[in-house]
Amino acid sequence: MKSLIIILMTSVLVNNYVLSKFLGICPFLGVSKKLNQAAGMGAAVIFVMLLATAVTWPIHTYILARNGLEYMKTIVFILVIAALVQLVEIILKKYMPSLHASLGIYLPLITTNCAVLGVTLNNINDSYNFIESMVNSLGCGLGFLLAMVLFAGVRSRLETANPPESFKGLPITLISAAIVALSFFGFSGVVDGLFA
Numbered sequence: 001m002k003s004l005i006i007i008l009m010t011s012v013l014v015n016n017y018v019l020s021k022f023l024g025i026c027p028f029l030g031v032s033k034k035l036n037q038a039a040g041m042g043a044a045v046i047f048v049m050l051l052a053t054a055v056t057w058p059i060h061t062y063i064l065a066r067n068g069l070e071y072m073k074t075i076v077f078i079l080v081i082a083a084l085v086q087l088v089e090i091i092l093k094k095y096m097p098s099l100h101a102s103l104g105i106y107l108p109l110i111t112t113n114c115a116v117l118g119v120t121l122n123n124i125n126d127s128y129n130f131i132e133s134m135v136n137s138l139g140c141g142l143g144f145l146l147a148m149v150l151f152a153g154v155r156s157r158l159e160t161a162n163p164p165e166s167f168k169g170l171p172i173t174l175i176s177a178a179i180v181a182l183s184f185f186g187f188s189g190v191v192d193g194l195f196a
Contacts, residue, residue, distance in 0.1 A: 004135045007128075011139030013187040017115040018147040020184060024115030028147060029173065031103065038152035040099045041107075042145030044088055046138070048110055049119050052081050053137040056120045057130055077120045085111040115144060151180055 017023045024045070031041040056077050064070050089107050092100040100107065110116060119140045123133035154176050163172045 004132065007132055007135050008139040008142075011136050012143040012146065013184065015140075016143040016147060016184050017118060017140050018144055019181040021115075021118065022181075023118045024113050024144060026109060027113060028151065029177065030109075032148055032151040032155055034102075035149065035152045035156070036099075037102050038148035039145070040103055042141070042148040044092070044103070044107065045110060045113065045116065045144050046141030048081065048084055048088055049116055049137045049141040049144075050134065051084050052077070052116055052120050053123055053133050055080050055084070057123060057133050060124050061130075073124065074117075074121065077117060081116050081120070082111045115140065147180070151177065154180060 011017075015021065018025065018028050027041055027045070032038045056073075059076060059080065060070070060073055064073055064076065085108065088110070089100070092103070092107065119137050123136055126136075128136055155173065158172055158176060161172070167175070
């Protein structure tokens with residue numbers, strides 16, 4: 001149980017896929033203008049990460065690895081993730097049309113969100129069992145949601161700020177993202193210290 005808590009806390013805070021590994025930057029910058037969009041995208045990514053892990057881990061373990069086809073895992077995982085994102089899009093369009101409309105083009109971009117693919121591949125590369133993979137995926141999704149919500153708050157403050165002309169728009173957004181990312185480096189070692 002202790003190791004699962006360490007995996008969860010590490011994937012949320014220390015190895016945050018957006019702020020530490022710089023995966024999933026496109027939706028991080030594109031959908032973080034409003035809090036409700038950021039939270040909706042974060043929830044969709046959590047769902048896709050968990051579902052992708054639940055499908056790709058058994059495919060890798062019981063089909064690819066047993067038949068010597070491990071070199072095909074990236075291609076297979078991309079196809080699985082693309083199918084799952086289409087499923088999420090259909091569900092959101094039917095049951096949550098306002099969220100579907102607000103996410104716009106960024107919802108299908110979860111297919112190409114390298115954070116989702118990165119989680120599934122790293123679960124295999126880190127030799128996690130199924131439960132550890134699911135916990136890691138949940139943590140990575142929660143870390144993505146945390147980064148999105150935090151940055152949505154920062155960006156709402158940027159709208160009222162008056163930076164120098166050369167910093168307006170994308171430059172101040174990227175500088176703010178860098179500062180938020182730097183704040184997460186403060187968590188390095190904290191998780192290990194808590195459970196030592």
